Amino acid sequence: MAWKWIKAFVCLSMCVTSAVGNEEASCKKCADFNNPTWLEYRLGTKLKVQYILLTRNNADCASLFTQDCLNHTQKHTPYFNLSLPTKVIVHGYRALGSKPSWVSGLAKALLQEEDMNVLVVDWVYIASFAYNLVVENYKEVAVQISVLINKLTKYGSTLESFHFIGVSLGAHVSGFVGTLFIGKLGLDPAGPMFKSADPFDRLDSSDALFVEAIHTDSDFFGISIPVGHVDFLNGGTDQSGCASSKFDLSVFIYFPVYGYVICDHMRALHIYMSALNRSCSFIGFPCSSYEEFLAEKCITCEGPFNGTCPQIGLLKNSGITATPLPNQEKVYLLTTATAPYCAHHILVELRVSPLDKNADVQLTLITVGHPETELKLKLNTDEMVYKKVTAHPEQLCKIDSVQVKNTGARFYRQGDIHFDYICISEIPQTRGLDPLCVKNINIGRGVPWSHVFVQVC
Ligand SMILES: *[C@@H]1O[C@H](CO)[C@@H](O)[C@H](O)[C@H]1NC(C)=O
Numbered sequence: 274m275a276w277k278w279i280k281a282f283v284c285l286s287m288c289v290t291s292a293v294g295n296e297e298a299s300c301k302k303c304a305d306f307n308n309p310t311w312l313e314y315r316l317g318t319k320l321k322v323q324y325i326l327l328t329r330n331n332a333d334c335a336s337l338f339t340q341d342c343l344n345h346t347q348k349h350t351p352y353f354n355l356s357l358p359t360k361v362i363v364h365g366y367r368a369l370g371s372k373p374s375w376v377s378g379l380a381k382a383l384l385q386e387e388d389m390n391v392l393v394v395d396w397v398y399i400a401s402f403a404y405n406l407v408v409e410n411y412k413e414v415a416v417q418i419s420v421l422i423n424k425l426t427k428y429g430s431t432l433e434s435f436h437f438i439g440v441s442l443g444a445h446v447s448g449f450v451g452t453l454f455i456g457k458l459g460l461d462p463a464g465p466m467f468k469s470a471d472p473f474d475r476l477d478s479s480d481a482l483f484v485e486a487i488h489t490d491s492d493f494f495g496i497s498i499p500v501g502h503v504d505f506l507n508g509g510t511d512q513s514g515c516a517s518s519k520f521d522l523s524v525f526i527y528f529p530v531y532g533y534v535i536c537d538h539m540r541a542l543h544i545y546m547s548a549l550n551r552s553c554s555f556i557g558f559p560c561s562s563y564e565e566f567l568a569e570k571c572i573t574c575e576g577p578f579n580g581t582c583p584q585i586g587l588l589k590n591s592g593i594t595a596t597p598l599p600n601q602e603k604v605y606l607l608t609t610a611t612a613p614y615c616a617h618h619i620l621v622e623l624r625v626s627p628l629d630k631n632a633d634v635q636l637t638l639i640t641v642g643h644p645e646t647e648l649k650l651k652l653n654t655d656e657m658v659y660k661k662v663t664a665h666p667e668q669l670c671k672i673d674s675v676q677v678k679n680t681g682a683r684f685y686r687q688g689d690i691h692f693d694y695i696c697i698s699e700i701p702q703t704r705g706l707d708p709l710c711v712k713n714i715n716i717g718r719g720v721p722w723s724h725v726f727v728q729v730c
């Protein structure tokens with residue numbers, strides 16, 4: 274009997290009012306995204322938006338959101354708790370029939386961090402049309418979402434408790450919802466992630482109390498326009514992996530944008546999820562360009578952030594404490610090619626004795642058990658000091674050794690190279706933490722040099 278009751282509890286833990294009738298059958302069914310077909314697509318199905326609710330009580334089995342979800346005396350339905358914060362997830366453009374499979378992972382990561390309502394906007398029907406039609410219709414989706422939010426505020430939610438996480442076009446949908454509430458919606462604490470190369474840049478910092486954007490495509494579509502209070506731009510090493518898609522080519526004939534849309538999202542999302550996971554932190558440095566950032570021109574968090582660089586994740590206002598909030602402030606960070614993608618920013622500084630000819634060297638940072646970090650450097654006869662920022666999966670005190678190879682030697686007779694020093698340090702620089710330096714190094718042809726650091730964290 275007890276067993277049956279538990280089962281019934283599981284069965285009915287969906288706010289799907291239509292799930293009467295065959296309860297046995299509905300047991301195994303969790304709510305899912307709409308599944309538009311080619312036929313519906315060609316017939317031009319009318320706008321159909323539905324909402325899916327995930328809470329800590331049903332993180333593994335989504336429910337369609339209905340009025341019942343607001344009634345906590347309905348014991349067997351996941352309860353939309355009006356006094357908790359609500360994350361609204363808005364997906365972007367979809368190739369026909371493809372569901373945003375990443376949503377459950379994101380929802381779980383969010384629920385693990387904080388007790389909240391996760392409301393997923395399913396506008397797959399509209400988002401699956403040809404891209405131009407989708408773009409024409411996205412404002413209508415925003416209007417429908419705003420109607421729902423109005424209702425929820427009548428029941429007791431506050432506008433500030435809503436925070437949108439929008440992907441690609443979903444970010445512009447979110448931005449437009451924000452516009453409808455004259456910027457009073459709390460995109461708190463973090464904000465939409467989105468794809469800057471979308472032709473319709475609707476999102477901007479006036480759309481909400483706080484807008485945070487994560488751009489992962491800057492190498493693909495050129496430098497993007499900042500749109501938030503803070504814009505994270507990553508210069509990951511593997512962004513171009515997006516170009517080679519596993520999808521059937523015919524997809525591109527009908528949906529030419531699909532290839533870049535999906536890949537780019539995946540990276541931005543995984544970065545966001547890793548940040549929620551707190552595997553390590555994603556700190557962005559204010560800088561005027563990516564090149565300046567790499568050339569160590571921007572190693573502090575002074576300036577617009579008053580000493581505290583913003584971080585991707587759930588921190589309020591991305592951890593920015595400076596007032597007033599900055600606007601359209603671009604911050605740069607490096608990410609690694611593999612999960613969890615977060616990197617420690619290591620500053621490599623070296624000074625070479627005058628050279629007869631230009632030379633090539635490869636410097637490798639090694640932490641046992643992690644991918645190695647390789648840095649290729651071209652040394653010129655007229656330059657002696659070199660500084661570079663690179664991404665390493667572990668913090669400075671966990672770097673076991675540094676290795677330098679004279680890589681030019683294979684192609685032409687490059688003589689020995691003498692370094693006055695090689696120093697590595699971590700940025701943002703913290704007081705009391707000296708750089709690790711090795712002095713007076715000779716690197717012969719074909720003989721790699723390495724130095725083991727003895728240190729404890
Ligand atoms: C909430 O659900 C209970 C039990 O099903 C029902 O009696 C009550 O009328 C509902 N309240 C509202 C406001 O819908």
Ligand SMILES: *[C@@H]1O[C@H](CO)[C@@H](O)[C@H](O)[C@H]1NC(C)=O
Nearest residue numbers: 345352353354355356357388
């Ligand atoms: C809703 O959330 C508040 C704040 O966490 C909590 O005190 C309350 O018990 C919750 N209500 C229900 C019905 O779970």
Ligand SMILES: *[C@@H]1O[C@H](CO)[C@@H](O)[C@H](O)[C@H]1NC(C)=O
Nearest residue numbers: 382543546547550552612613
């Ligand atoms: C989050 O952490 C868990 C374990 O702590 C791991 O299994 C999962 O893959 C992580 N997710 C991401 C997106 O890094």
Ligand SMILES: *[C@@H]1O[C@H](CO)[C@@H](O)[C@H](O)[C@H]1NC(C)=O
Nearest residue numbers: 578579580581594595596597
């Ligand atoms: C900057 O930080 C200092 C010390 O943390 C604080 O006293 C000052 O008010 C801050 N300034 C601004 C503009 O936020």
